[in-house]
Amino acid sequence: MTTALVTGANKGLGRETVRRLAAAGWDVFLGARDEARGRKAAAELADDGVTVRFVPLDVTSDESVAAAVDTVQAHAGRLDVLVNNAGVGGPPNPPAEVRADDLRQLFEVNVFGPVRVTNAFLPLLRAAEKPRIVMVSSGMGSFAVSNDPRWFGLVPPTLGYPASKAALNMITSQYARALDGVRINAVDPGYTATDLNGHTGTQTVSEGTDAIVRLAGLGSNEPTGGFFNREGVVPW
Template sequence: MSEANTEAGRPPVALITGATAGIGRVVARELAARGMTTLLGYRNRERGERVAAELGADGRVIPVHLDVTRESTIAAAAEWIEAEFGVLDVLVNNAGVNVGSNVPSEVTAEDMRQVYETNVVGVVATTHAMLPLLSRAEAARVVNVSSQLGSLALASAPDNPWHSLLAYHSSKSALNMLTVHYAREFADTPMKINSVCPGRCATAINDFTGTRTPEQGAEVVLRFATLGPDGPTGGFFNDEGRIGW
């Protein structure tokens, strides 16, 4: 996929959810720098407009109201993209939350609902709303921002060093399953759908305790958002390559 142009010479259009901070903000900035029209998904209008103005990019960063837990905003965003562009080339499902105890038996049902509503149901709602637009693209790319914490292979290893975050970890396992099923459905099309792990980056989701920068974490997202025609689909990747499911 060309980073700057698609059919008829138009700039590709990319939508990033949860794009006002952290990895999402970096991805929006970098895709715009590569010539894409970048739609910066936000929940808070003031913040969304401020971040879009800060990123500048000669007007290529456009704030779009989209709360993945409110289907009315998803539908409105899809309608607006349809009217303005008629197509969507890249969807980055980046929005995510993390709540609940480190002790599985102390995680409440409400914790699970809150996390799954954003990290899983929100991805389904957003992806389904955007699929008609993605299907019109010459070679659409969907990137689901996951985590190796959702890997059953790694989580079940005897030497697994991670704290247990039942809601968050299992939501990323579910997200990976979504990736597999969507990729299988569209396997005979140019669309490519992958899960990526940016690593433990210093962002609000971990109270900025991560050891990597958002810029470092964004690199794998950007690579799969601009994946060429020979790239994989239906996989789970980090900087080093494939991750075991």
């Protein structure tokens, strides 16, 4: 049975990813920082006939991540798929009004969190036959998309969130070069209705998780080091 862990999974894209992977017969760990919300999400999925395993996981804490590793190790002895989904939106202020301190928490979650979690789980990933890592990024982290005039009137310039996702994209690229035998890719879910955008997104969470679920199921001869959405390749 394929074993997977999804971070930031008590709601939104993370929760739907957990639901879809578990519904496919996978053994899935639902990681969440808030224990009450995480357990509630797992219980709600169980009520819908989908069994998952809750694991407390704060991606900003070395101790919490280490404890999550111990939990997965004790249960499965390996991890086939890691989905680094946990993320925050950051301040929407114009760039000239943003202070460095405004960005620290955002980068702690969106950039340092995936590094912390990935490195901690590498031994369990390497114990799997076909290990995969999915980094949940955003088209807002694409230089090509950011500089496309078609978006200028729709997405006002901000510093934190786009910069954090651009950093995550480079981290994905460098991991893919360095981690031999591990398939690792970044995903742009698209403009999906979640708490991150006040549910103004035009896609459902099911549509937003299409690329995540597809890349989570990659075989050993399929792409690594790429950036994809539900329609195909996203420009860096």
